[in-house]
Amino acid sequence: MVNEYEIKKQICEIGKRIYDNGMVASNDGNISVKLNDHEFLCTPTGVSKGFMTPEYICKVDENGRVLQANPGFKPSSEIKMHMRVYKERPDVNAVVHAHPIYATSFAIAGIPLTQPIMPEAVIALGCVPIAEYGTPSTEEIPDAVSKHVQYFDAVLLENHGALSYSDSLLAAYHKMESLEFYARLLYNAKMLGGPKELSKQQVERLYEIRRQFGMKGRHPADLCPNAKEGKPSCHSCGGSCGGNCTCGNDDADLIAEITKKVMAQLGK
Ligand code: 13P
Numbered sequence: 563m564v565n566e567y568e569i570k571k572q573i574c575e576i577g578k579r580i581y582d583n584g585m586v587a588s589n590d591g592n593i594s595v596k597l598n599d600h601e602f603l604c605t606p607t608g609v610s611k612g613f614m615t616p617e618y619i620c621k622v623d624e625n626g627r628v629l630q631a632n633p634g635f636k637p638s639s640e641i642k643m644h645m646r647v648y649k650e651r652p653d654v655n656a657v658v659h660a661h662p663i664y665a666t667s668f669a670i671a672g673i674p675l676t677q678p679i680m681p682e683a684v685i686a687l688g689c690v691p692i693a694e695y696g697t698p699s700t701e702e703i704p705d706a707v708s709k710h711v712q713y714f715d716a717v718l719l720e721n722h723g724a725l726s727y728s729d730s731l732l733a734a735y736h737k738m739e740s741l742e743f744y745a746r747l748l749y750n751a752k753m754l755g756g757p758k759e760l761s762k763q764q765v766e767r768l769y770e771i772r773r774q775f776g777m778k779g780r781h782p783a784d785l786c787p788n789a790k791e792g793k794p795s796c797h798s799c800g801g802s803c804g805g806n807c808t809c810g811n812d813d814a815d816l817i818a819e820i821t822k823k824v825m826a827q828l829g830k
Contacts, residue, residue, distance in 0.1 A: 566597065571616055576658070576732075577611035581613075585663075589608050590661050593658050595655065596654070597621075603620070604637050604638050604644065605618070605638050606637065618635055622641060625645065626642055639698065640699060646711070654728065656727065656730055657725065658737075661724070662723070664748075665723070665742050668749075669718035669719055669720055672720065674692045676691075677748060678760040679744075679757045679758075679759060687744060688769075689782060690716050693725075695720040696719075711727075711780075713780055713782070715728055716741045724742070729779070768783075
């Protein structure tokens with residue numbers, strides 16, 4: 563088992579990558595890692611995540627209350643958002659929040675990343691919904707993220723930024739990198755007249771590859787409510803995780819339930 567000091571060093575290293583890659587400006591962004599069910603390490607509020615040393619890192623409990631922090635450091639103002647992800651996804655061991663330029667531009671424009679444009683993005687992320695706007699540091703953002711957290715490993719935060727989470731810190735960071743790369747490609751393709759999307763069959767083959775690899779985490783290939791019903795999932799259900807798509811929203815289960823009842827009444 564990696565010791566706590568090593569994990570603090572890893573958080574600093576990922577903070578530096580996020581800063582150096584232009585995924586945050588100034589003191590933006592935050593990172594956390596789960597040590598066990600009652601102890602979590604997190605970045606402090608109000609510091610540049612590009613220049614942290616292990617002494618900066620705070621320890622909190624599952625409610626975000628401080629267990630240990632060196633003088634002058636307080637946990638991230640967004641700790642509630644991190645804690646909600648851990649609470650609702652016991653498989654998650656690390657959470658990364660950043661403001662990457664392209665992903666955040668889509669979040670500001672209110673456009674979820676749903677167009678299947680390249681195999682890696684389809685396999686790694688499926689699509690990326692937008693959690694509705696909430697005031698930072700309040701329960702509004704955790705509540706908005708909660709609607710998507712069971713279905714996806716990355717979400718855009720409306721008019722704010724992006725959030726990714728996974729079973730390791732490196733994997734959570736990689737999801738943030740993949741999300742931003744996907745957003746950047748989609749933006750450029752739109753500038754060039756619009757992307758040529760992968761077909762439903764091509765997407766389904768990629769989903770199948772993901773399933774065969776047994777890749778961890780949540781993804782529309784496995785979890786789209788439509789897929790549960792044996793109907794086409796996510797990319798192929800026509801749309802948008804934020805708009806009229808039934809992926810990852812409460813309506814989907816309701817629609818599935820009603821369909822089931824109607825079919826039962828029809829004796830099918
Ligand atoms: P903290 O420095 O409090 O973590 O906040 C940074 C941020 O990006 C808030 O969204």
